[in-house]
Amino acid sequence: MIRLRNVTKKYQDLTVLNHINLHIAKDEFVFLVGQTGAGKTTLLNLLTREDKPDSGSIYVGMTNINDFSERQVSNLRKNMGFVFQDFKILNRTIYENLAYVLKIQGEKKKVIQEKIDRVVETVGLENKLHCYPYQLSGGEQQKACIARAIINKPHILLADEPTGNLDPDASLEIIQIISKINLTNTTVVVATHDKTVVDLMRKRVIALHGGNVIRDQQMGSYHEL
Amino acid sequence: MVAMLSEINRWGAIMNFRILKFLMEEAFISVKQNSLMAFLSFITITVSLSILAMFLIIFMNLNSMIKTVSYDLNVSVYLERNATQERVLSIRDQIKTIKGVKSLSLISREDAWNDLKSKLQYQKEIIELVPSNPLPDLIVIKLESVNYIQEVVKELKLIKDVQDIRYGKTFVSRFKSVVKLFNYVGATIVILLLVATFLIISSTINITILAKEKEVKIMKLVGATNGFIRSVFVLEGVFFGVLGAGFAVIIINIVFFLVNNKMQQVFHFAYVFTKHLSFVSLNIFIITIGLAVSLSASFFSIKSLLKNILKK
Numbered sequence: 001m002i003r004l005r006n007v008t009k010k011y012q013d014l015t016v017l018n019h020i021n022l023h024i025a026k027d028e029f030v031f032l033v034g035q036t037g038a039g040k041t042t043l044l045n046l047l048t049r050e051d052k053p054d055s056g057s058i059y060v061g062m063t064n065i066n067d068f069s070e071r072q073v074s075n076l077r078k079n080m081g082f083v084f085q086d087f088k089i090l091n092r093t094i095y096e097n098l099a100y101v102l103k104i105q106g107e108k109k110k111v112i113q114e115k116i117d118r119v120v121e122t123v124g125l126e127n128k129l130h131c132y133p134y135q136l137s138g139g140e141q142q143k144a145c146i147a148r149a150i151i152n153k154p155h156i157l158l159a160d161e162p163t164g165n166l167d168p169d170a171s172l173e174i175i176q177i178i179s180k181i182n183l184t185n186t187t188v189v190v191a192t193h194d195k196t197v198v199d200l201m202r203k204r205v206i207a208l209h210g211g212n213v214i215r216d217q218q219m220g221s222y223h224e225l
Numbered sequence: 226m227v228a229m230l231s232e233i234n235r236w237g238a239i240m241n242f243r244i245l246k247f248l249m250e251e252a253f254i255s256v257k258q259n260s261l262m263a264f265l266s267f268i269t270i271t272v273s274l275s276i277l278a279m280f281l282i283i284f285m286n287l288n289s290m291i292k293t294v295s296y297d298l299n300v301s302v303y304l305e306r307n308a309t310q311e312r313v314l315s316i317r318d319q320i321k322t323i324k325g326v327k328s329l330s331l332i333s334r335e336d337a338w339n340d341l342k343s344k345l346q347y348q349k350e351i352i353e354l355v356p357s358n359p360l361p362d363l364i365v366i367k368l369e370s371v372n373y374i375q376e377v378v379k380e381l382k383l384i385k386d387v388q389d390i391r392y393g394k395t396f397v398s399r400f401k402s403v404v405k406l407f408n409y410v411g412a413t414i415v416i417l418l419l420v421a422t423f424l425i426i427s428s429t430i431n432i433t434i435l436a437k438e439k440e441v442k443i444m445k446l447v448g449a450t451n452g453f454i455r456s457v458f459v460l461e462g463v464f465f466g467v468l469g470a471g472f473a474v475i476i477i478n479i480v481f482f483l484v485n486n487k488m489q490q491v492f493h494f495a496y497v498f499t500k501h502l503s504f505v506s507l508n509i510f511i512i513t514i515g516l517a518v519s520l521s522a523s524f525f526s527i528k529s530l531l532k533n534i535l536k537k
Contacts, residue, residue, distance in 0.1 A: 070450055074449065077445070077448040090440060090443070104244070106244040106247070
């Protein structure tokens with residue numbers, strides 16, 4: 001599903017990713033761990049083509065996304081979901097936040113309703129549809145962010161510190177929802193600092209340090225055992 | 226994955242009616258969120274375009290007045306009193322050949338004297354004081370255009386037995402100078418107002434773009450192209466342009482309807498306000514200018530500011 005070949009990314013003289021080689025299979029659940037500045041967010045940005053590597057290739061499916069045109073990048077992103085630490089929820093009701101994505105895509109009202117009904121059920125926000133973000137807890141706002149990310153049934157879900165602003169209980173709930181989404185044929189990549197969550201889930205862990213992959217472990221933990 | 230991407234491509238490039246509706250809704254929400262700046266933009270464009278329209282109407286009317294005055298402008302040529310009848314007719318024929326002369330009429334000194342006597346029939350004592358006909362022969366010339374006046378007068382001065390030449394020289398030249406000055410002042414004011422309008426709309430769009438940074442980021446991540454994102458802001462600019470121009474058109478039509486009525490009541494020559502002017506063309510012109518200014522201001526903002534946000 002995702003393959004990185006010898007990917008290097010520098011910002012001025014600072015090497016953020018150094019000759020990275022990775023393969024993430026379809027429907028896999030992967031944690032990216034490492035200290036701040038290890039290159040986790042940069043890696044996610046390369047996958048969404050927000051940024052381009054200085055060298056190396058990134059394949060999503062069978063296609064090298066480095067050479068994508070603006071239109072192709074647009075199509076790539078329509079097939080990905082994104083979850084952020086700071087939620088990036090608009091100051092509108094949850095329904096409007098979810099409908100916003102679909103309206104941009106020109107979906108019909110009936111389809112919008114159906115898709116919203118489906119995702120709010122998945123994340124458990126059925127009773128909060130007409131609430132504004134300030135009326136919700138952090139966990140609920142993150143649920144809304146996840147609902148928005150999966151509204152188009154993406155094949156890949158990328159999450160950057162999804163539990164970074166949440167208390168332990170809410171963090172567990174969020175990661176369980178993401179895990180549930182992973183079971184619906186969605187490849188999941190989560191960049192996180194949350195030791196508890198990583199250790200609990202026992203999924204594949206890729207540890208980055210100074211732009212290098214220092215560990216790639218199936219059923220891994222936050223720290224090397 | 227390739228098949229999956231191409232399947233998703235179905236809504237990629239098509240700007241359908243629902244997307245257009247969404248863009249309009251977003252522009253409206255944005256106007257509501259930045260209501261003070263939006264109101265300023267709207268007022269500025271309305272005032273600027275109303276003044277532009279007012280200057281245009283006055284300009285067109287003044288020019289039509291010049292045309293009317295020029296059309297009625299006659300050149301009177303007084304001949305020497307001792308010129309013979311043959312000489313008078315010869316001068317008349319000579320004048321006919323001058324370039325720019327449309328038509329002419331000869332008023333003989335006898336006809337003029339008889340005319341004067343009939344006008345003064347109740348003051349016969351005045352006539353009796355004059356021993357003989359003191360009036361000269363007169364040739365009244367109608368010109369093809371007022372632009373020929375200098376050349377025609379120059380030619381007339383060369384003709385022997387021409388005693389005096391009279392025409393409304395001073396009035397026409399002064400009137401033209403006033404109109405010229407008015408046009409320069411008007412054009413300067415209108416240009417300054419349009420620049421102010423451009424800057425205010427541009428600032429409004431800048432503020433909107435900064436306020437919508439989060440939306441821009443979300444739009445990008447759900448696959449909206451840069452062109453699509455730009456169109457959200459362009460549409461907002463267009464909204465100001467069309468609304469402001471629409472109000473300017475309403476104001477101008479009402480004001481000139483009222484002024485026209487008043488002029489008819491007072492001076493009975495109000496036709497000059499509408500005779501050479503199509504209000505439909507003027508309205509279309511004002512809306513076009515409003516659209517052009519708002520569109521260019523939007524594009525200016527988008528080019529400078531949105532580019533940086535889209536790169537982030």
